[in-house]
Structure formats: C-alpha cells, structure tokens
Amino acid sequence: MKRKHRRLAILLACGLGLGSAAALTLLAFRDNLVFFVTPSDLAGRAKPGETLRLGGLVEKGSVVREVVDGQPGVRFRVSDGRASVEVSFIGVLPDLFREGQGVVTLGTLAPDGHFIAAEVLAKHDETYMPKEVVEALKKSGHWQPADGPAPPAATWNTLNVTKNGG
Amino acid sequence: MNHLPFIIAAYAVAFVVPVVFGLEARWRLARARARLAALETRRRR
Amino acid sequence: MLRAVSASSPLAPPRGARGLHRFANPGRFLRLAGRVLPWLTAAGLALSAVGLVWGLFFAPADWQQGDAVRIMYVHVPAAWLASAGYFALAIASAVALVWRHPLADLAAVEIAPVGAAFTAICLITGSLWGKPMWGAWWVWDARLTSVLVLFFLYLGHIALTRAFDSPERGYRAGAILALVGVVNLPIIKFSVDWWNTLHQPATISLFGAPTMYIGMLWPLLFTALGATLIFAALVLARLSAAVLERRIRALLAATARDYVAEEGHLA
Numbered sequence: 001m002k003r004k005h006r007r008l009a010i011l012l013a014c015g016l017g018l019g020s021a022a023a024l025t026l027l028a029f030r031d032n033l034v035f036f037v038t039p040s041d042l043a044g045r046a047k048p049g050e051t052l053r054l055g056g057l058v059e060k061g062s063v064v065r066e067v068v069d070g071q072p073g074v075r076f077r078v079s080d081g082r083a084s085v086e087v088s089f090i091g092v093l094p095d096l097f098r099e100g101q102g103v104v105t106l107g108t109l110a111p112d113g114h115f116i117a118a119e120v121l122a123k124h125d126e127t128y129m130p131k132e133v134v135e136a137l138k139k140s141g142h143w144q145p146a147d148g149p150a151p152p153a154a155t156w157n158t159l160n161v162t163k164n165g166g
Numbered sequence: 167m168n169h170l171p172f173i174i175a176a177y178a179v180a181f182v183v184p185v186v187f188g189l190e191a192r193w194r195l196a197r198a199r200a201r202l203a204a205l206e207t208r209r210r211r
Numbered sequence: 212m213l214r215a216v217s218a219s220s221p222l223a224p225p226r227g228a229r230g231l232h233r234f235a236n237p238g239r240f241l242r243l244a245g246r247v248l249p250w251l252t253a254a255g256l257a258l259s260a261v262g263l264v265w266g267l268f269f270a271p272a273d274w275q276q277g278d279a280v281r282i283m284y285v286h287v288p289a290a291w292l293a294s295a296g297y298f299a300l301a302i303a304s305a306v307a308l309v310w311r312h313p314l315a316d317l318a319a320v321e322i323a324p325v326g327a328a329f330t331a332i333c334l335i336t337g338s339l340w341g342k343p344m345w346g347a348w349w350v351w352d353a354r355l356t357s358v359l360v361l362f363f364l365y366l367g368h369i370a371l372t373r374a375f376d377s378p379e380r381g382y383r384a385g386a387i388l389a390l391v392g393v394v395n396l397p398i399i400k401f402s403v404d405w406w407n408t409l410h411q412p413a414t415i416s417l418f419g420a421p422t423m424y425i426g427m428l429w430p431l432l433f434t435a436l437g438a439t440l441i442f443a444a445l446v447l448a449r450l451s452a453a454v455l456e457r458r459i460r461a462l463l464a465a466t467a468r469d470y471v472a473e474e475g476h477l478a
Contacts, residue, residue, distance in 0.1 A: 008309045015390070022394040026405075034407040035352035055407060094346030096275050104409055121345045126414045128280060128423040130271030153420040157428070169279040169343045176336040177263070180285035183328050184441055188252075191448035198455035205462045 036104045039083040048111045054087070055104040055123065056080040060146040063099055078103060078115070086114040096122035099146040125149060132161035237454045240314060244451045248444060255440030262433025270430050282340040284430055288438035289333035293361060294396055296326030296442060300368065301393045304386035314450070316382040317457065319389060320372050321449035325442060327365035334362060345409060353402035354410035357395060364392040 026033070036055030055078070062077035062084075073090040076099075087105055097103065102123035107116045127150045136159060137143040143151050150156070266284035273280035300322045307315035337355070338348045349355065372378075372385035403412040415421045421428055 004309055011305060011309055018391060018394055033353050035409055036407050096344055121347055121409060123409055124344055124411050126411045126422050128414065128427050129274050130424055131274040133424055134274040153422040157420055157423060158425045168277045172339045172343050173278060173281055176282040176285055176339045179335050180332050183332055187325060187328055187445050191445055194452040195448055198452045198459065201459050202455055205459060209466065
C-alpha cells in the first residue's frame with residue numbers, strides 16, 4: 001500500500017470513530033440539548049417550583065391583557081396541539097407576540113398548574129411573507145394567522161400581489 | 167423603516183469586516199511583490 | 212559540497228509533478244490566481260451591491276418582522292459561508308494531510324481567518340436581529356451554541372497553526388483540529404430539526420418550495436452568491452500573498468546559506 005493511501009485510510013478510520021463517538025454523545029445528551037419543553041412534556045412530569053422553559057404556540061383566543069399593580073400583564077395558553085398550559089406574565093412582550101405565534105417562556109410552575117413566566121421570547125418560524133400576501137391569504141380564506149402555521153409554501157411564495165414599495 | 171438602528175448596525179458590520187480584510191489582502195500582496203522583486207534583483211547582482 | 216547547497220534553488224518546481232501536484236507549481240498558481248482575482252472581485256462586489264440595494268430598498272417588508280427582515284440579506288450569506296468556509300478548510304486540511312499538497316497547508320491557514328470573520332458577521336447580525344424580534348440578544352439554544360463553537364474552532368485553528376516554531380508542525384496540528392471539527396457541521400445544519408431551538412428551521416431546502424416570498428428570495432440569492440465570490444476572492448488574494456511570502460522566506464534562507472558558505476570558504 002502506498003504511503004498516501006495508508007494516510008487516507010487512517011484519516012477515514014479516525015473520521016468514522018470520531019463521527020460515531022459524536023453521534024453517541026449527542027444521543028445521550030438529547031434531552032439536555034433542547035432549549036425548551038412542550039406542554040405535553042410538562043403534563044407527565046410537572047414539579048411545582050421547578051424553573052424551566054416552556055415553548056409552543058399561543059392558543060387562539062386565549063390572550064387576556066390585564067394590569068397588575070400598574071404594570072402591563074398578560075395571560076395566555078401555550079399549546080403544542082395535544083396539551084396546553086396557562087401562562088401568566090408581567091412585563092413587556094416582544095414585537096412578534098400574537099395569537100398563533102410560537103413563544104418560549106422562562107419561568108416556574110405554580111402549585112395550581114399554571115406557569116408563571118419571568119421572560120417571554122417570541123419564536124419566529126421559517127416563513128417570510130410580505131403583508132400583501134398575508135392579506136390575500138386571509139381574504140381568500142386560505143389562512144388565518146391566529147390558527148397556526150402558514151399553509152404550504154408553494155401556494156403563496158410566488159403569489160401575484162400588487163406591492164407598494166418597501 | 168422600523169428597527170432602523172439594528173438594520174444599520176448589521177449592514178455596517180457586514181460591510182466593514184470584508185472591506186478591512188480586502189484592504190489587508192491587497193496590502194499584503196503588494197508588500198510581498200515588492201519584497202520579492204527587491205530580493206531577486208539583489209540575488210542576481 | 213558547498214556548491215550543492217547554493218545550487219538547490221528554492222524556486223525549483225517539486226520533483227515528480229504528477230497527479231494533484233500538477234497544480235502545485237506555485238508559479239502556475241500565481242499566474243492563474245492573478246488572472247482570476249480581478250474578475251472574481253468585480254463579480255462579487257457587483258452581485259452583492261445589487262442584492263443589498265434590492266434587499267434594503269425594494270424587497271417587501273415582512274408582515275411580522277417589518278423592516279428587520281432586511282438583516283437576513285447579510286445574516287444568511289454570512290451563515291452559509293461560515294459553514295461552507297469551514298468545509299473548504301477541512302478539504303484543504305485533508306489534502307494537506309493525505310496528499311501533502313504544498314498549497315493545501317497555506318490554503319488552510321488563509322481560509323481560517325476569513326471564515327472566522329464571516330462567522331463573526333453571522334453571530335453579530337443574528338444578535339442584532341434577535342434583540343428586536345425574539346426579545347433577546349443571545350440564547351443558548353443548540354443552533355446558536357453550535358455556531359459559536361464553529362467560531363471557536365476557527366480561532367483555535369488560527370492560534371494552533373501559529374503556535375509552533377516549525378510551520379510544518381503547526382500546519383499538521385491545524386489540519387487535525389480542522390478535521391475533528393467537521394463533526395460540528397452536521398450539528399449546525401440539523402440542530403434546528405433535532406432539538407427544540409429558538410432559532411427557526413431552514414427556509415430553503417433541496418426538497419420542497421422555499422417558505423419565503425419570491426420577492427424576498429431573489430435579493431437573498433444575489434447577496435449569497437456575491438458574498439461567496441467575495442469570500443473566494445479574499446482567500447485567493449491571501450493565498451497568493453502567502454505563496455509569495457513563502458518564496459521570500461526561502462530566498463532569504465538561501466541567501467543566508469550562501470553567506471555562511473562564503474564565510475566558511477574565506478576562513
């Protein structure tokens with residue numbers, strides 16, 4: 001075997017070993033690598049007082065804005081389609097917060113089962129649409145943003161809308 | 167435009183960093199060419 | 212004996228120029244790079260300029276993000292090049308380790324700082340988007356963390372290749388680090404699919420329609436292609452300079468040897 005072939009073989013063997021080691025490590029740490037848990041994760045193993053991040057979609061029609069001790073507060077339900085959790089938050093919400101939007105909230109579970117959020121982050125999804133396209137989809141009845149994720153991209157990403165500048 | 171400070175900052179970073187790298191590469195090339203030319207003429211004497 | 216030392220010119224092409232080593236002749240590389248570089252630079256600048264002006268002033272705003280979506284036109288190309296640049300670094304390292312190609316070592320050394328710079332652009336512009344959109348400059352989710360690890364891999368490579376007295380040992384150590392770090396590339400790519408992250412999943416995929424309005428996609432393609440050409444031009448210019456600098460070092464060493472030889476002769 002020529003020297004460079006031997007070097008190539010050594011390199012490939014090392015790559016294989018390293019790759020499988022990394023894959024196994026990631027598999028082992030899978031649960032610790034998630035940034036947030038979903039409401040159905042929480043349903044099984046909810047311990048009051050535990051600090052965690054809860055993520056999901058803001059349920060349609062669940063947002064109640066209130067004033068607590070002179071500060072803006074909000075109550076809403078975070079849902080992953082199977083389970084949902086009531087969340088309360090006092091403070092300023094990010095711009096992207098709305099019904100049907102993904103959010104990640106950091107906080108603790110109260111004894112009564114509702115989630116007291118200290119921080120609310122809005123999660124943007126992978127869709128990028130101009131306002132005109134959203135209006136057209138709403139008008140045609142294809143999508144109401146509060147209901148959840150956008151329809152398949154092929155139905156709107158080349159939609160012909162009159163755009164009036166940027 | 168809303169969020170203008172964020173947009174300006176992002177575009178400024180994306181503009182300045184490659185420009186600095188480009189100028190540095192130009193300068194390195196010019197200096198290396200000049201030094202090499204000087205060395206080769208000195209060796210040829 | 213003395214004559215043999217001075218006769219071995221540092222400029223001579225490597226012996227047995229076959230296979231990959233056809234491209235190893237530094238003179239040929241310099242000529243080729245010199246011819247390609249102006250066109251590469253011009254095309255990269257032109258495409259980027261068109262894409263950025265288009266993205267900033269003519270592309271529509273996003274219905275939720277408003278104008279902050281325009282940060283995407285610099286963030287996404289930087290992110291793409293952060294990963295693609297590392298892939299190029301790994302290929303150069305493999306070629307250097309296995310085939311001992313004389314340009315591959317230098318290529319790896321010159322790719323790393325450019326890759327690190329584009330990764331920094333990616334991280335900073337992402338942060339500038341995250342604050343107004345998510346409500347946080349930074350979160351430790353799997354995507355952001357793995358890209359930060361990529362940045363540290365680049366910095367580690369830069370430090371390691373310069374940490375040894377003999378350049379060859381530095382090149383060797385850097386190449387091994389670069390190849391070990393390749394494991395991070397699929398983690399970056401698939402982090403948004405494998406784990407819950409705050410960062411959104413991919414918009415553009417090989418299969419399926421891009422989940423982006425066409426009027427936003429076009430300027431993004433322009434800036435992505437333009438940034439890629441600029442990246443290539445930066446690496447090519449740095450690599451040309453590095454080849455010239457190596458030639459200068461060899462000439463200086465040869466001159467010093469000649470000088471010592473002359474001294475020895477006189478003594």
